[in-house]
Amino acid sequence: MKYTIQQIFQSGKFITGFSIFMTILLIVIIYPLVIPDPPLKIIAQGTFFEPGIYVNVYDSINTPFYTLNLDEAADRRIANRLGDEDRQAIKEWLVGNGMPEAEIDPANTEQLLDQWFNNFDPTVRLPGMTNADRNYYIRLNNNIQGLLNTSGAVIAELDEETAVLTEKATVPQSAYVNVNDVPNVRVLPLGTDNFGRDVLTELVRATGVSLQIGLVAGSIATLIGLVLGLVSGYIGGFVDDTIMFVTNLFTVIPSFVLLILISFSISQEQRGATTIAVVIGFTSWVWTARAVRSQVISLRNRDHVNLSKLSGHSITHIIVRDILPYIASYVVMALILQISSGILAEAGLSILGLGPKTTDVPTLGLMMNWAMIYQAHILGKWWAYFPIIITIALIAFSMNLMNTGLDQVFNPALRD
Amino acid sequence: MADQRKSCLTGKGVTKEFGFGRTKTVAVDNVDFDFKEGEVISIVGESGSGKTTLAKMLLGLISVTKGDIYFQGEPRDISSQRKRRTYWTQIQAIFQDPFASYNIFNKIDSVLLDCIKMRGGARLPYEQKVEMMTEACSFVNLKFAELTNKYPFELSGGQQQRLMIARIFLLKPKVLIADEPTSMIDACSRATILDMLMSLRNEVGMTPIFITHDIGLAYYVSDTVYIMEKGKFVESGSADDVILRPQQPYTKRLINDVPKIYEEWDLSTV
Numbered sequence: 001m002k003y004t005i006q007q008i009f010q011s012g013k014f015i016t017g018f019s020i021f022m023t024i025l026l027i028v029i030i031y032p033l034v035i036p037d038p039p040l041k042i043i044a045q046g047t048f049f050e051p052g053i054y055v056n057v058y059d060s061i062n063t064p065f066y067t068l069n070l071d072e073a074a075d076r077r078i079a080n081r082l083g084d085e086d087r088q089a090i091k092e093w094l095v096g097n098g099m100p101e102a103e104i105d106p107a108n109t110e111q112l113l114d115q116w117f118n119n120f121d122p123t124v125r126l127p128g129m130t131n132a133d134r135n136y137y138i139r140l141n142n143n144i145q146g147l148l149n150t151s152g153a154v155i156a157e158l159d160e161e162t163a164v165l166t167e168k169a170t171v172p173q174s175a176y177v178n179v180n181d182v183p184n185v186r187v188l189p190l191g192t193d194n195f196g197r198d199v200l201t202e203l204v205r206a207t208g209v210s211l212q213i214g215l216v217a218g219s220i221a222t223l224i225g226l227v228l229g230l231v232s233g234y235i236g237g238f239v240d241d242t243i244m245f246v247t248n249l250f251t252v253i254p255s256f257v258l259l260i261l262i263s264f265s266i267s268q269e270q271r272g273a274t275t276i277a278v279v280i281g282f283t284s285w286v287w288t289a290r291a292v293r294s295q296v297i298s299l300r301n302r303d304h305v306n307l308s309k310l311s312g313h314s315i316t317h318i319i320v321r322d323i324l325p326y327i328a329s330y331v332v333m334a335l336i337l338q339i340s341s342g343i344l345a346e347a348g349l350s351i352l353g354l355g356p357k358t359t360d361v362p363t364l365g366l367m368m369n370w371a372m373i374y375q376a377h378i379l380g381k382w383w384a385y386f387p388i389i390i391t392i393a394l395i396a397f398s399m400n401l402m403n404t405g406l407d408q409v410f411n412p413a414l415r416d
Numbered sequence: 417m418a419d420q421r422k423s424c425l426t427g428k429g430v431t432k433e434f435g436f437g438r439t440k441t442v443a444v445d446n447v448d449f450d451f452k453e454g455e456v457i458s459i460v461g462e463s464g465s466g467k468t469t470l471a472k473m474l475l476g477l478i479s480v481t482k483g484d485i486y487f488q489g490e491p492r493d494i495s496s497q498r499k500r501r502t503y504w505t506q507i508q509a510i511f512q513d514p515f516a517s518y519n520i521f522n523k524i525d526s527v528l529l530d531c532i533k534m535r536g537g538a539r540l541p542y543e544q545k546v547e548m549m550t551e552a553c554s555f556v557n558l559k560f561a562e563l564t565n566k567y568p569f570e571l572s573g574g575q576q577q578r579l580m581i582a583r584i585f586l587l588k589p590k591v592l593i594a595d596e597p598t599s600m601i602d603a604c605s606r607a608t609i610l611d612m613l614m615s616l617r618n619e620v621g622m623t624p625i626f627i628t629h630d631i632g633l634a635y636y637v638s639d640t641v642y643i644m645e646k647g648k649f650v651e652s653g654s655a656d657d658v659i660l661r662p663q664q665p666y667t668k669r670l671i672n673d674v675p676k677i678y679e680e681w682d683l684s685t686v
């Protein structure tokens with residue numbers, strides 16, 4: 001036993017899978033301790049905020065300023081505020097004004113602005129230009145001039161009664177605040193979702209719930225499959241025929257179809273995560289039962305079983321002590337596979353809108369479902385679905401790796 | 417003249433079929449036999465002739481398709497777990513492959529303790545159990561103190577087969593079916609094992625039934641020999657009659673197949 005465990009932990013595949021899985025598990029356990037926010041709390045007004053660090057503007061104003069004279073600051077500011085469309089318009093004007101196209105680089109802000117100020121003349125009317133176009137360029141010019149403005153922003157206070165603004169302070173362009181001084185900074189590493197919820201917090205919780213669903217579903221499926229397989233394989237005869245009849249029924253109807261039908265017949269309100277897990281478990285034991293049965297059949301005529309019979313042991317004793325240990329490794333592997341396929345089954349169900357009810361807890365499948373309904377993939381909001389796909393893939397991948405690793409330890413013939 | 421000795425195992429029309437329809441094999445085909453108490457019996461046949469199948473039926477490990485088996489003159493009743501348990505206190509076996517005969521998860525101690533329990537010694541004080549196990553082990557030249565807390569697979573094939581005999585020593589059954597007990601071990605330990613089995617027979621007064629494909633071994637140990645071919649007994653009788661004056665061509669072939677050391681070997685028949 002100890003030797004087997006040693007061997008398992010010498011298998012590279014198992015260790016890789018195990019490490020990935022443990023990392024996921026640790027994150028799921030530790031993250032909520034550090035950030036105890038409720039995962040389904042709507043924090044953002046609006047949908048799909050991009051990942052990033054969100055600094056409270058009001059607090060920043062009331063935080064002591066530091067003056068930093070940085071050369072690139074103005075350029076950066078302009079570069080950031082000058083949109084792609086505006087750059088393209090500038091280029092068109094310059095080209096229309098007779099500048100060779102090769103000399104203009106819309107990405108180089110400094111050069112572009114230089115060229116603009118040196119050449120732009122509001123009175124010039126380029127061929128083919130409408131009045132509206134001319135006004136647009138004049139407005140653009142004013143905007144750019146405004147960008148170059150070096151005076152600070154004024155902070156004013158509104159008098160409730162007289163509606164008069166009194167200047168309180170000016171924020172010069174070279175004023176900085178230290179983020180550490182700002183009391184309200186929120187990091188949203190994965191932005192927010194369509195409802196305005198923090199995707200990372202939601203994802204961590206969803207991973208936890210999905211793992212639980214997988215564990216419950218996998219344990220139920222493995223337990224049912226194991227018991228039925230043992231009984232049917234060892235006892236044989238009429239019992240075997242009956243169990244195999246039921247098993248064959250379940251085999252003929254694809255379990256996912258069954259799963260859909262059952263989930264559909266339970267009202268949305270009653271579909272908690274546990275219910276779904278149980279339903280998944282009850283529809284996916286078939287292959288475990290078949291596999292265990294055939295293993296038992298090959299074991300039950302072995303001489304060590306015969307010797308155990310001759311030693312007067314009861315059927316229960318023989319099943320538990322002489323058969324079960326021989327297939328234990330196999331059952332562990334089946335369990336791992338069942339857990340991972342339970343997680344996938346939940347994801348599949350939820351994508352179809354038949355998953356657990358949406359108000360309780362998030363699951364990986366539900367998150368995929370929300371991202372899909374709100375068209376995150378079409379809108380290019382990758383953070384609302386890509387991390388979830390990665391998580392599902394990582395869980396399935398790590399479990400499969402562990403399984404292959406175990407397989408190599410238990411079946412020496414597969415070792416390379 | 418009727419045979420005065422008591423019968424221990426009797427069979428009438430015993431048949432075992434595996435599968436049905438076109439895949440049906442008749443492993444044991446309508447055999448009759450009458451094994452007498454105290455005799456050493458051998459069942460000889462080539463591979464696939466149905467020896468192991470017959471042995472398992474005698475042991476009650478597999479069902480009998482047709483026919484009846486009588487134990488000590490009475491129809492054998494093994495319909496419930498309790499009755500089977502009682503039956504197995506009287507009939508025991510040693511299997512062909514020692515490496516496959518033990519549960520690899522059980523220690524040697526538990527193998528032997530099971531036998532003491534089977535003999536009704538479950539409640540004995542532990543010291544007494546150890547004493548019994550030590551005695552059984554020393555009967556087969558093993559040291560219990562060295563075996564305790566070890567697993568059977570840590571022993572050599574010959575040692576494992578000796579442990580199997582120690583088991584029988586503790587169980588003291590009326591009948592012992594030894595299914596090719598020496599075919600997997602080397603010639604040297606083979607003689608030891610056979611000698612131990614014969615002295616065990618004298619010690620506990622049991623009827624040994626040897627199953628073997630080696631007619632020389634059968635001649636060496638047994639009083640009565642049954643020759644089995646394709647599930648049927650083709651010839652039976654005292655060892656001298658059958659082996660020195662064989663009637664059937666099959667028996668003659670079996671005898672000729674035994675390589676003789678002082679003659680040149682004809683490898684074309686091997």
Ligand SMILES: Nc1ncnc2c1ncn2[C@@H]1O[C@H](COP(=O)(O)OP(=O)(O)OP(=O)(O)O)[C@@H](O)[C@H]1O
Nearest residue numbers: 434441443461462463464465466467468469470629
């Ligand atoms: N469980 C089974 N199912 C189907 N056929 C079986 C089964 N057990 C034995 N047989 C068949 O019955 C026949 C007799 O087998 P058995 O094991 O009794 O032979 P044997 O005389 O013991 O041979 P060996 O000397 O090789 O051990 C063989 O043809 C075998 O294929």
Ligand SMILES: [Mg+2]
Nearest residue numbers: 467468469512
């Ligand atoms: Mg055999």
